[in-house]
Amino acid sequence: MKGIVILGAGYGGLAAALELDRHGIPFTLINREPYHTFKTLLHEVAGARHDAHTYALSLEDLFHRTTSEVLIADVKRLALSDKLVETDRGTLPYDTLIVALGSHTATFGLPGVAEYAFRLDSLRAAMELHHHVEREIKRYQETGDPLHLRFLVAGGGLTGVELMGEWADALPSRLRHLGLPTTDLYLGLIHAHGELLPDVDPELRAVAQSKLVERGVDLILNERVAGADPEAYVLASGQKVVGHTLVWTGGVEAPPLLKDAGLPVDARNRVHVDPFLKARGFEDVYVIGDCARFEDAKGNVLPPTGQVAEQMGHHLGANLVRQAHGRSPLPFVYHDHGTVASLGPKYGVAEIGRHHATGATALVLKDGSKMKYLMHLGGPVTLLKKYRQWLEI
Numbered sequence: 068m069k070g071i072v073i074l075g076a077g078y079g080g081l082a083a084a085l086e087l088d089r090h091g092i093p094f095t096l097i098n099r100e101p102y103h104t105f106k107t108l109l110h111e112v113a114g115a116r117h118d119a120h121t122y123a124l125s126l127e128d129l130f131h132r133t134t135s136e137v138l139i140a141d142v143k144r145l146a147l148s149d150k151l152v153e154t155d156r157g158t159l160p161y162d163t164l165i166v167a168l169g170s171h172t173a174t175f176g177l178p179g180v181a182e183y184a185f186r187l188d189s190l191r192a193a194m195e196l197h198h199h200v201e202r203e204i205k206r207y208q209e210t211g212d213p214l215h216l217r218f219l220v221a222g223g224g225l226t227g228v229e230l231m232g233e234w235a236d237a238l239p240s241r242l243r244h245l246g247l248p249t250t251d252l253y254l255g256l257i258h259a260h261g262e263l264l265p266d267v268d269p270e271l272r273a274v275a276q277s278k279l280v281e282r283g284v285d286l287i288l289n290e291r292v293a294g295a296d297p298e299a300y301v302l303a304s305g306q307k308v309v310g311h312t313l314v315w316t317g318g319v320e321a322p323p324l325l326k327d328a329g330l331p332v333d334a335r336n337r338v339h340v341d342p343f344l345k346a347r348g349f350e351d352v353y354v355i356g357d358c359a360r361f362e363d364a365k366g367n368v369l370p371p372t373g374q375v376a377e378q379m380g381h382h383l384g385a386n387l388v389r390q391a392h393g394r395s396p397l398p399f400v401y402h403d404h405g406t407v408a409s410l411g412p413k414y415g416v417a418e419i420g421r422h423h424a425t426g427a428t429a430l431v432l433k434d435g436s437k438m439k440y441l442m443h444l445g446g447p448v449t450l451l452k453k454y455r456q457w458l459e460i
């Protein structure tokens with residue numbers, strides 16, 4: 068059956084699918100895993116704040132209409148001139164295609180980084196990182212070698228900062244729980260610029276930085292990573308920062324299959340889209356979320372965030388509903404609802420419009436946005452189920 072095919076059940080794809088589902092418009096949703104991942108919370112998985120499975124939401128439970136289908140498959144190739152999607156489970160025709168395949172970590176060809184550094188871009192990657200950290204702590208327990216307790220993160224954006232914040236809280240407690248000293252624990256955050264969190268207000272950046280330093284994080288600023296070996300990051304200045312755990316959060320890129328399909332992409336494989344989120348030059352292909360390069364009215368390119376992806380998905384779904392009822396689509400306008408960065412379970416910084424919040428207040432805002440998202444996904448039942456798991460009640 069032809070019709071609307073949505074690729075990816077992340078923040079963007081799922082928002083579009085839910086909107087169509089609500090209005091009884093059939094679609095096929097293709098996703099690699101049978102679940103939606105709470106990707107914006109992956110640092111919590113790496114820090115073992117809660118069971119990893121609580122950060123996944125089964126796709127089966129989310130849709131009400133029997134007219135739509137969820138296909139668990141890996142998208143391999145897009146044959147746009149024939150309007151076909153090739154997957155590892157067969158080929159599907161489409162009338163309208165929505166590409167929402169997200170992004171993965173980009174290592175920019177830096178030697179050794181892809182081989183030796185962990186990533187934090189999927190549930191599986193976050194779990195692998197957590198298991199590795201546990202093994203390193205065990206080795207430290209057996210050998211006393213402090214190299215096993217040296218944890219390095221490269222990249223001082225949201226992902227790197229939230230991971231460091233999580234570890235600054237979780238790792239000392241874990242060591243104490245095992246009866247181990249915390250004196251050998253080293254947490255190093257390497258960032259190419261003078262300040263962390265480039266997308267938040269300078270005042271909040273300073274708060275986040277001082278909070279990390281206060282909790283023992285060594286900030287290595289204005290240093291570019293030139294490469295990695297199994298036991299160190301090598302910096303452009305020639306300095307080596309040693310550690311057995313290297314994490315790279317220095318940037319993301321969209322999947323190469325978009326470029327291979329002949330879509331108009333930028334250097335990070337993001338597809339240039341028009342104000343209606345349509346791939347430029349293609350009539351029936353929409354691209355949303357981290358896969359899209361969208362310029363707002365002032366010429367600013369929207370950042371790869373869950374907030375942008377969700378708004379795009381919701382907007383596109385609503386536009387397709389409008390078109391199904393013979394109405395014209397509306398151009399996409401992004402509304403920035405602010406940024407909240409958690410620095411572990413007890414502290415955060417938030418910027419909502421011109422208002423700033425720090426400490427526990429910021430975390431209340433983060434919780435508020437989690438709740439809003441869960442309500443939107445599955446209503447009060449999903450909200451309650453997840454919050455029970457996360458509050459462990």
Ligand SMILES: Cc1cc2nc3c(=O)[nH]c(=O)nc-3n(C[C@H](O)[C@H](O)[C@H](O)COP(=O)(O)OP(=O)(O)OC[C@H]3O[C@@H](n4cnc5c(N)ncnc54)[C@H](O)[C@@H]3O)c2cc1C
Nearest residue numbers: 075077078079099107142168169356357371372373374376
């Ligand atoms: C640790 C961390 C913290 C973050 N914190 C924030 C935050 O606080 N606020 C914020 O707004 N953003 C945050 N982000 C960014 C945010 O997670 C992304 O921008 C967002 O997930 C993008 O949504 P998306 O729908 O484009 O893609 P995704 O959510 O990545 O979804 C893509 C989906 O496509 C599937 N897929 C990919 N390739 C294939 C394929 N070939 N075949 C089939 N399926 C495929 C994936 O499995 C996935 O389900 C954070 C990211 C990370 C990693």
